[in-house]
Amino acid sequence: MKVLIVGDGARENALAKSLSLESSNEIFALSSYINPGIKEIVDSTKGKYFLGEITPEQVREVISRVNPDMGVIGPEDPLFRGVSDEFRKEGIPAFGASKKNARIEESKVWARWLMWKYEIPGRLRYKAFSTMEEAAKFISEYGGSLAVKPAGQAGGKGVKVIADIQAYLSKDKRQAMAKSVNEIGSYYNKEGEPKIIVEEKVDGPEYTLHVLSDGNTIMPLPLAQDYKNAYQDGIGPETGGMGSVSGPGFLLPFINQDEYDETFEIVKRTVSAVEKETGESYTGVIAGQMMLTGLWGPTVIEYYSRFGDPEASAIIPRIQDFGDLVVRTATGHLSGAKLKVDERPSLVWAVSPLGYPLDRKLASGHRISIDLPKVREIGCDVFFGSVALEGSFLVTKGSRALELVCLGDFEESKRRLLKSMSFIDSDVKLIYRTDIGSTIQEQAEKAEIVRYTYTSRKSRGTLGVSADWSPNGGLW
Amino acid sequence: MAGLIGILAFDKIWNINKFLYYGLIGVQHRGYSKSGVSLLSEEGLIRTTRASVAPEDLEFGELEGWAGIGYAGTLNYPVQGKGISMAVDGVLKDQEKFIEELEKDPIEAVKRAKPTFTFVAITRDGKIIAYRDYLGLKPLSIGGFGFDMAIVSSEMTSMNVIGGELRREVEPGEMVIIDRLNVESVKLFPPEKNYCSIEYIYQARIDSFVDEREIYSLRLRIGERLAEEYPIEADSVVGVPDTAVPFALGYSKKTGIPMDLGFTRTGSPIRTMLASDDFTKVVGIQLKLNPIKPAFFNKRVVLIDDSMVTGTTLKNTVFSLRRLGAKEVHILIGSPKLTSKCPYGVAVPEEKELIAANLPDDEIAKVIGADSIHWLSLEGLYSAIGHRSLCMGCMTGKYPTR
Numbered sequence: 001m002k003v004l005i006v007g008d009g010a011r012e013n014a015l016a017k018s019l020s021l022e023s024s025n026e027i028f029a030l031s032s033y034i035n036p037g038i039k040e041i042v043d044s045t046k047g048k049y050f051l052g053e054i055t056p057e058q059v060r061e062v063i064s065r066v067n068p069d070m071g072v073i074g075p076e077d078p079l080f081r082g083v084s085d086e087f088r089k090e091g092i093p094a095f096g097a098s099k100k101n102a103r104i105e106e107s108k109v110w111a112r113w114l115m116w117k118y119e120i121p122g123r124l125r126y127k128a129f130s131t132m133e134e135a136a137k138f139i140s141e142y143g144g145s146l147a148v149k150p151a152g153q154a155g156g157k158g159v160k161v162i163a164d165i166q167a168y169l170s171k172d173k174r175q176a177m178a179k180s181v182n183e184i185g186s187y188y189n190k191e192g193e194p195k196i197i198v199e200e201k202v203d204g205p206e207y208t209l210h211v212l213s214d215g216n217t218i219m220p221l222p223l224a225q226d227y228k229n230a231y232q233d234g235i236g237p238e239t240g241g242m243g244s245v246s247g248p249g250f251l252l253p254f255i256n257q258d259e260y261d262e263t264f265e266i267v268k269r270t271v272s273a274v275e276k277e278t279g280e281s282y283t284g285v286i287a288g289q290m291m292l293t294g295l296w297g298p299t300v301i302e303y304y305s306r307f308g309d310p311e312a313s314a315i316i317p318r319i320q321d322f323g324d325l326v327v328r329t330a331t332g333h334l335s336g337a338k339l340k341v342d343e344r345p346s347l348v349w350a351v352s353p354l355g356y357p358l359d360r361k362l363a364s365g366h367r368i369s370i371d372l373p374k375v376r377e378i379g380c381d382v383f384f385g386s387v388a389l390e391g392s393f394l395v396t397k398g399s400r401a402l403e404l405v406c407l408g409d410f411e412e413s414k415r416r417l418l419k420s421m422s423f424i425d426s427d428v429k430l431i432y433r434t435d436i437g438s439t440i441q442e443q444a445e446k447a448e449i450v451r452y453t454y455t456s457r458k459s460r461g462t463l464g465v466s467a468d469w470s471p472n473g474g475l476w
Numbered sequence: 477m478a479g480l481i482g483i484l485a486f487d488k489i490w491n492i493n494k495f496l497y498y499g500l501i502g503v504q505h506r507g508y509s510k511s512g513v514s515l516l517s518e519e520g521l522i523r524t525t526r527a528s529v530a531p532e533d534l535e536f537g538e539l540e541g542w543a544g545i546g547y548a549g550t551l552n553y554p555v556q557g558k559g560i561s562m563a564v565d566g567v568l569k570d571q572e573k574f575i576e577e578l579e580k581d582p583i584e585a586v587k588r589a590k591p592t593f594t595f596v597a598i599t600r601d602g603k604i605i606a607y608r609d610y611l612g613l614k615p616l617s618i619g620g621f622g623f624d625m626a627i628v629s630s631e632m633t634s635m636n637v638i639g640g641e642l643r644r645e646v647e648p649g650e651m652v653i654i655d656r657l658n659v660e661s662v663k664l665f666p667p668e669k670n671y672c673s674i675e676y677i678y679q680a681r682i683d684s685f686v687d688e689r690e691i692y693s694l695r696l697r698i699g700e701r702l703a704e705e706y707p708i709e710a711d712s713v714v715g716v717p718d719t720a721v722p723f724a725l726g727y728s729k730k731t732g733i734p735m736d737l738g739f740t741r742t743g744s745p746i747r748t749m750l751a752s753d754d755f756t757k758v759v760g761i762q763l764k765l766n767p768i769k770p771a772f773f774n775k776r777v778v779l780i781d782d783s784m785v786t787g788t789t790l791k792n793t794v795f796s797l798r799r800l801g802a803k804e805v806h807i808l809i810g811s812p813k814l815t816s817k818c819p820y821g822v823a824v825p826e827e828k829e830l831i832a833a834n835l836p837d838d839e840i841a842k843v844i845g846a847d848s849i850h851w852l853s854l855e856g857l858y859s860a861i862g863h864r865s866l867c868m869g870c871m872t873g874k875y876p877t878r
Contacts, residue, residue, distance in 0.1 A: 175491075180487070180489055183489075228623070229620065229623065231626075231658055231659040232659050232660075232661065233618065233620075233643040233644055233659070234620060234643055235618070235619070235620040235626045235643060235654075235659050236486060236620070236623070236626065236658075236659060237486045237487070237623050237624075238623040354657055354658060355657060358486065358656055358657060359656075359657060362657070429658075431658060
């Protein structure tokens, strides 16, 4: 079967690899640069690599040249632009949400609106603003603790949180927030849509549940957790994720089976709600980026209409014949499929050049080298991200260059990942977080703390009940 | 004794001066007779202000910036070199030379000096450099404020006060270099853990996590140990505020003797042991401790304090308690006897000023006017803390560096 993969990062590398394990598959790819990991797979399966911008027009062009049996779309942006619809128009099955369905990720305001309309648990109070002035005014007047985000998906950029517990500081925090509203608003500019969303702020450990949906059947995958702060020990600016963990089993050590089930229920109801609104069946993956909070227990922070990156690198290698599940999802044959998960947990470290995420220019254009056989010899694997094969060199593109994956208990994996790092060399300093997977105990304590609150709320029937008040803003 | 703090915002839109101000107040229990801050402006200028006041009263004036350091203690910090400013917890003798070397090459400077002090510094090119002494005598922690700031501080109390979160303690001998693009850890010396016993007994705040321990729980254990070592027949247990209150609580829990709140305060808290002149000490204690009559009247009292230096404070207190009708006053001290000076900058006075170094117990009881007086044993302290990687120099005269 000819499979055309669209996208250029570590997530697409992981997807491509899972599909290449079925020996009859030929992997073709369309990326904006040559990803060395995808290239290796394309070459070994006798496919072809296409370079170009990932636009519907370009995809149409490549489809006509490859005539694939299936399309796999990795990143969110092509989904927002209707790339999976291009496949389906030609009668080719595609793994990837339609343009309309991908709106669950693209518009955070729509996602919240949907949750309230269909009374899906785990929803938060929100306000949407079309002008920066209104948003800034609301923020500087308001009394509660707030999360301020671009109203739509902006690659995780621009999220600010302020907590109002420390009232004596709130003026300064609010001022900084109001100042950065301009920046936050600039990340999402869509004609006729709100620019900024302000939500009540919640606290607790985060985790992600990915769910496959073929339009009729849905199948939840093992949980994963990603780590957003750029630097060691969870300090530093927000990134797309500097690493992730998944497992053991279907859970994470700090999330219990009931919470998993409730989370699945939330995502399931979301899929039905989306399908009802758009009139199109949901085909591909949908993920709830969750937080376990005192307010609700499982609470939705946002949705993904695709695999999270680096969560994909933690989840996919743990699933047997994942490529087969991708095919079944795209073709509507998920019903009756077996999900076989490696019991061992996985640990993923992202490696990025110094400069990421605040100075992408500084982080770009550096050479990096890796002794791949040596890394694989010690039982780790590498997915290539923001790094391009230029001639015989690997050159950084400004974001997370590599994702290293290891299965096994966290301590042992950490040792092996540290060893792997010694097989990687670069003319720029490399940033990676060795604390990923070693703060499980702290997460467990955090989870236990919010569990006290939400179980008590549950018994009193006050799950999700909250409000804020300010002299100027009134009750909200 | 000093409280140190350093804050760096990853986005220069932040003006962190309020964060620095409140963060510094969060460590002012470590020393408050002098304070100061240095802030780095967007243009790359370091400006410093210092005054002989507590952090609460420090005027920032026009000082603004996106990164900065702060000091609360008994010395004149921060001191500024050309493109660097630093503040020290501990004893740094040749300041000028060290700062000059630090500015040139921080790692080399520390390697060469092998300091027993802990410091934070800020450089003009936007780095916060923090080093914890290889003996772990002084505490130092690192934390964050969301996606916005990195914070280093003597104690996590300053992170909590501004809404940040402790990530971990900096290891003894470790240097942390923070800038907008990275947080880097350099292990310069292998840790030779000699955690300061005084941190555990009274320096650190009770809501703090310092030197691998929750301070509140540890202090309850000290009280429990005192109960095991000195079970006294009494009607009431009272702890001298603030530090000795958890000791009294532990003692009360263990013995079943009810605890009373024996004192309230006039004015703001002043730490008698840190007060610089005798007048302040005498006035200080009267301001500090106003005994509450019903807590003592017609009662046999166990009075617990954290330490004893000259005994002045306790003598006055015991005198007041008798006047209010205490039938017996038994004194327990939540630390072993302090007998030697601290070479690392903890304010333990000279031997000649230390009553415990000069008089036998029965004489001390006579001076204080108490029915009995006992100190926590060294073994008791070890067991309450739960490890022996300690500097107990002020109690034993044995120091890790000599």
